[in-house]
Amino acid sequence: MSRGEMLNMEDHHDDLETLGEQLYSQIYPTHREDAGKLTGMLLELPVPVLAQMVRDQAMLTAALEKALGALELDQEPRNASGTEQRGRFKSAVRPQTAGGTGDRRRGDASGTERQGDGR
Secondary structure (H helix, E strand, O other): OOHHHHHHHHHHHHHHHHHHHHHHHHHOOOOOOOHHHHHHHHOOOOHHHHHHHHHOHHHHHHHHHHHHHHHHHHHOOOOOOOOOOOOHHHHHOOOOOOOOOOOOOOEOOOOOEOOOOOO
16 A cells, blocks of 8 residues: 555544544434444445535434434344344435435335345
Protein backbone atom coordinates (compact mmCIF):
# COMPACT_ATOMS: atom_id res chain seq x y z
CA MET A 1 0.00 0.00 0.00
CA SER A 2 1.38 3.40 -0.95
CA ARG A 3 1.86 6.23 1.51
CA GLY A 4 -0.90 8.20 -0.24
CA GLU A 5 -3.35 5.32 0.16
CA MET A 6 -2.47 5.01 3.85
CA LEU A 7 -3.04 8.74 4.40
CA ASN A 8 -6.36 8.53 2.56
CA MET A 9 -7.46 5.65 4.83
CA GLU A 10 -6.46 7.66 7.90
CA ASP A 11 -8.47 10.65 6.64
CA HIS A 12 -11.49 8.40 6.05
CA HIS A 13 -11.18 6.99 9.59
CA ASP A 14 -10.87 10.51 11.02
CA ASP A 15 -13.94 11.63 9.04
CA LEU A 16 -15.94 8.66 10.35
CA GLU A 17 -14.83 9.32 13.91
CA THR A 18 -15.78 13.00 13.72
CA LEU A 19 -19.12 12.28 12.08
CA GLY A 20 -19.79 9.53 14.62
CA GLU A 21 -19.21 11.95 17.49
CA GLN A 22 -21.46 14.55 15.90
CA LEU A 23 -24.22 12.04 15.22
CA TYR A 24 -23.98 10.58 18.71
CA SER A 25 -24.35 14.03 20.28
CA GLN A 26 -27.52 14.58 18.22
CA ILE A 27 -28.95 11.10 18.90
CA TYR A 28 -28.21 10.83 22.63
CA PRO A 29 -30.77 13.37 23.93
CA THR A 30 -33.70 11.41 22.50
CA HIS A 31 -32.36 7.82 22.44
CA ARG A 32 -30.09 7.57 25.48
CA GLU A 33 -30.16 3.78 25.85
CA ASP A 34 -29.57 3.01 22.17
CA ALA A 35 -27.48 6.02 21.10
CA GLY A 36 -24.28 4.01 20.68
CA LYS A 37 -25.93 1.20 18.75
CA LEU A 38 -27.88 3.61 16.53
CA THR A 39 -24.75 5.64 15.82
CA GLY A 40 -22.88 2.46 14.90
CA MET A 41 -25.65 1.46 12.52
CA LEU A 42 -25.56 4.85 10.82
CA LEU A 43 -21.77 4.69 10.48
CA GLU A 44 -22.23 1.82 8.00
CA LEU A 45 -23.45 4.43 5.50
CA PRO A 46 -21.17 6.33 3.10
CA VAL A 47 -19.38 9.39 4.51
CA PRO A 48 -21.18 11.90 2.22
CA VAL A 49 -24.56 10.59 3.43
CA LEU A 50 -23.43 10.87 7.06
CA ALA A 51 -22.17 14.41 6.50
CA GLN A 52 -25.53 15.39 5.05
CA MET A 53 -27.33 13.70 7.95
CA VAL A 54 -25.39 15.80 10.47
CA ARG A 55 -26.70 18.94 8.73
CA ASP A 56 -30.22 17.72 7.91
CA GLN A 57 -32.36 16.91 10.96
CA ALA A 58 -35.21 15.49 8.88
CA MET A 59 -32.84 13.08 7.14
CA LEU A 60 -31.35 12.03 10.49
CA THR A 61 -34.80 11.51 11.98
CA ALA A 62 -35.88 9.34 9.04
CA ALA A 63 -32.70 7.27 9.27
CA LEU A 64 -33.17 6.84 13.02
CA GLU A 65 -36.74 5.62 12.53
CA LYS A 66 -35.48 3.01 10.06
CA ALA A 67 -32.61 2.04 12.36
CA LEU A 68 -35.01 1.64 15.29
CA GLY A 69 -37.18 -0.59 13.10
CA ALA A 70 -34.14 -2.69 12.22
CA LEU A 71 -33.28 -2.96 15.92
CA GLU A 72 -36.78 -4.22 16.64
CA LEU A 73 -36.37 -6.82 13.89
CA ASP A 74 -33.00 -7.80 15.32
CA GLN A 75 -34.65 -8.47 18.68
CA GLU A 76 -36.88 -11.03 16.93
CA PRO A 77 -34.44 -13.95 16.74
CA ARG A 78 -35.65 -15.49 13.47
CA ASN A 79 -38.06 -14.70 10.66
CA ALA A 80 -40.65 -17.16 9.35
CA SER A 81 -38.12 -19.00 7.17
CA GLY A 82 -35.79 -19.52 10.15
CA THR A 83 -33.06 -17.16 8.95
CA GLU A 84 -31.80 -14.08 10.71
CA GLN A 85 -32.99 -10.66 9.57
CA ARG A 86 -29.84 -8.72 8.79
CA GLY A 87 -28.73 -6.06 6.32
CA ARG A 88 -32.16 -4.44 6.01
CA PHE A 89 -31.15 -1.18 7.67
CA LYS A 90 -28.32 -0.32 5.32
CA SER A 91 -30.40 -0.72 2.18
CA ALA A 92 -33.38 1.02 3.78
CA VAL A 93 -31.55 4.29 4.40
CA ARG A 94 -29.55 4.56 1.20
CA PRO A 95 -30.27 7.88 -0.51
CA GLN A 96 -32.64 7.57 -3.40
CA THR A 97 -31.31 7.63 -6.93
CA ALA A 98 -32.38 10.19 -9.49
CA GLY A 99 -35.18 7.80 -10.50
CA GLY A 100 -36.39 7.78 -6.89
CA THR A 101 -36.22 4.05 -6.42
CA GLY A 102 -33.33 3.81 -3.97
CA ASP A 103 -31.47 0.57 -3.31
CA ARG A 104 -33.94 -2.25 -2.74
CA ARG A 105 -31.66 -5.29 -3.09
CA ARG A 106 -32.73 -6.59 0.33
CA GLY A 107 -36.47 -6.17 0.06
CA ASP A 108 -39.27 -4.98 -2.18
CA ALA A 109 -41.42 -1.89 -1.71
CA SER A 110 -43.70 -3.71 0.72
CA GLY A 111 -40.76 -4.38 3.02
CA THR A 112 -40.86 -8.16 2.62
CA GLU A 113 -37.67 -10.13 2.34
CA ARG A 114 -36.71 -11.66 -0.99
CA GLN A 115 -35.58 -15.24 -1.05
CA GLY A 116 -31.83 -15.26 -1.45
CA ASP A 117 -28.65 -15.73 0.46
CA GLY A 118 -30.38 -15.84 3.87
CA ARG A 119 -28.67 -12.82 5.40
